[in-house]
Structure formats: C-alpha cells, structure tokens
Amino acid sequence: MSVQWSLVLFTAIAGTGAWMFACTGIAELKGLGKKTAVPTTIVALILAIAGGFASLSHLSHPERVFGALGHPTSGIFMEAVLLGLIVLCAIIYLILVKRDAAKSARKLFGVLGIILAVVFTFACGMSYEMSSRAVWNTFTLPFAYLGTAMVSGCAGYLLMTGICKDDIASIETAGNETLLGGIVSVLTAFIYGCVSGAAGGSVAALFWIVVIGCGGIAPIVFGKIAGNNTAKATAYGVIALAGALVGAIAFRAIMWMIGTTVINVFGTVL
Amino acid sequence: MTKHNCIVVNLDKCLGCFGCEVACKMENDVALGEHWNKVLLRGPFGDYPNQVRYPLPAMCQQCADAPCVHVCPTGASYRDPDTNIVLINKEICIGCKYCMMACPYGVRDWNVATKTVEKCTLCGQLTARGELPACVKSCAGGARFYGDLDDPTSDVSVELAKYAATDIHTLPNVGNNPSTKYIMTSIHGEWKESE
16 A cells, blocks of 8 residues: 555644643643743644644545534544644633633643543544554554654654753653653554564564654653753754654554555555 | 345356456446456466366445445445445545545545546446446346345345355455355355455
C-alpha cells in the first residue's frame, strides 16, 4: 500500500498540537510554565488547525465534508469532533489566561486538554482498526498512535519552555515529561511492532532506527539532559522534537507500508 | 419484504473467458484501468501432475456486515433498504477512500474522472426493469446467477440447492459475512481462497 501522507501528517501534527496543549494543562495544574502557557497554546492551536487542513487535503471532495456531520459513528467524525473540541478548549484557555481568570477555571480547561489529547490521539489510531487489514486490526495500534503523539507534544513543550526562558522548575518538569513520553512511545511502538511484524519484516530497519531510535530513545536522552541542564533547554528541545516528530511520522508511514488486504482483487493501490 | 439479492458463480461451469468483465465495463462505462468486476486466474496450486487452477470472477461480495458501510463518514456507502444491496451515492462521496481501506477484498475502485469511489451495483439500472445484470446475461458458460437468496425459487437458490454445502464457498470471511457464493466441486478442483 502506498503511504497516505496527508493522513500521516494529520495525526502526527494534530497529535503533537494536542499533547502540547495537554502539557500546558499539566503545567497549569502544577502552577508552572507561566511564561510558556500562552505561546504554547497558540502553537498548539496552529498545529491542530494545520493537522486538520492536512486531513482535508486527503479528500477529493472537501467541499462535501460537512456531510460527515450526519454520521456520528464513523472514525473520521470522531477525529473531527475531538479536534474541534481541542481547538475550542485551547481558545477558551487562552482567553482565561489573558483575562487572568480564576485558577480553578484555567485548571478545568487544562484537565479537559489532557483528557482530549489522550482520547483524540487514541481515536486516531482506533479509526484504522479494521478486519480487512490484519496488521492494523489490533488494539496495540491506537496505543502506539497515542504514545508517538505524546512524545512529540512533550518535546514540543520542552522546546517552548526553552524558547520562552521559563523558570527552572518548569523546564525540569518539561524535560521529565519528554523522558516519560519517550518511554511510552518506545513501549507502545515496540509492542505494535512485535504484534504487527513491523519489528522484524522488510521495514525493520526503518522501525528500529527511526521509530524507536529517533522517535523514542532520542527524546528520552535529550529530555533527561534538558532536565539536568536547563540553560540549554532550547537546543535539547529542538533535537528531542525533531526526533520525536520524525519517529511519529515514520511509525504512521510504516503502518501504511505493511497494511495489506485479505485479497486485493482489483490490485488497486491507494 | 426485504430481499437479499446477490450473485452466485458456479466455477464448475466458468470458462474463464473474461466475458463478464468485458460486459460489466461495457454496460457501466467503466474506464480503462478501472474495474467493477475482474476475473483472477488462481493457481496453479499443488505439484505436477496434480495441479489445480481456476478462474475467480470477483466483484463486490455484498457483505451482510459490510465494513465499507460502517466506516463511511457521510453515508455515501449505504445499504438499499429494499434490496439489501450495498451501493454508493457518488453525489455525497467525499473521496476519503476509507471504504476502500475497509473492504477486505479490494473490490472497490477509484473513478479518476469523478474522483469518487465506485463498485458493482448489480446493474440496478437493468434489474429495476426486470433484466439480469450484464455479467449474468452475457456469461457464455451459464455460470453466473442473480437473485434473492431468501427466495427458494430464485435462480441463485435453485442453483445452490443442487450442491452440497461443502461445494459452496465464499471468499475469506473476516467478520463481514460475504453474501456472494462460489460453487466448486472436488471434481473441478479444490477451493483455495480460504487458506
């Protein structure tokens, strides 16, 4: 199967945005990341919307997309609604921060951001669970979608704390989150790789070097270093984010490369 | 009463002449390189001299639990409430190809001109006026049958009734329950699609 790059970029970019906003929510709960909150939320919004446009570019008739609202059970509907809720939450959170609203209200939207990031990135993977494609039809796939998006968002947040020159505690927390995200990414991608056969087949090199190495190990290492050496958080954040994003994109590309139907009668290549 | 219309192919009678494929293209104006119905040549299976090969004409299998209908975000892929036939409303298809991903058999094709998904409609334009689908009408070997599986007097039911259950096959079922049936007896060969 050919790689559907629009869909690959959609889940990778929008997932990164969702988890960057989730990290802002975690910082809000901990009373950290005051300098980072607004810029990160704006970047998260941009990424979520850019991801949405990437998804639209996959359609041959995007002008008819609102017809999807009439079918609330499809995976595409779920993804669209969840992404819309993330955008809405982020906008409300921005307004609350700008107006210096009550902490309880900001925390509420922070918590919502965390929940939505988990559900959205999981749902993106769940949409591909279909009996026609044996290597996709496993519950480990949505977890891997969640894990690889989580590490990208955490690394993105780490980068933002460095760029915004936030306080040491905020950068340390962001570094630890990136480390944790990297561990989750490695674990979930590894389990999917074993179940689907990606870890040992023709795409094994891409899987181990790019998905596990760049997408998981690099953020673990540079998240840990950034937590200990907060002065260079920007540089380490760039490396962690680049690795995580490349890993997340490679993971999704691999999913398309190994996804074959039971029988492909017409020999159609998507 | 709701019908359960589908195609039955008797492979013991199939010549492998590709007539059904050509008739489908002619009737439905299917563009070059695109298909609604295609004849695959399967095999040879086994070792010489005990080798088997057979033609396998395949089109939309009219699954009872059609995954294409479940995943369609706009309802463009739908099941006709009267005939139970799975159809596509191309006017509301957004071209996401989700149904093509969900089809276990790859029997949905992409219409380059309209930028929408297409597939076998069981020639609704013909059956609505009492005719047979083009592939059934033109089958040189008389191997294709069309009708209501729930009607014991229909062509499909009458043909299926001639054979033992072990001679009646479907393409691999991964929970979608394909309605299309293939008849092949052990005299002709061994059904290999379930492997």
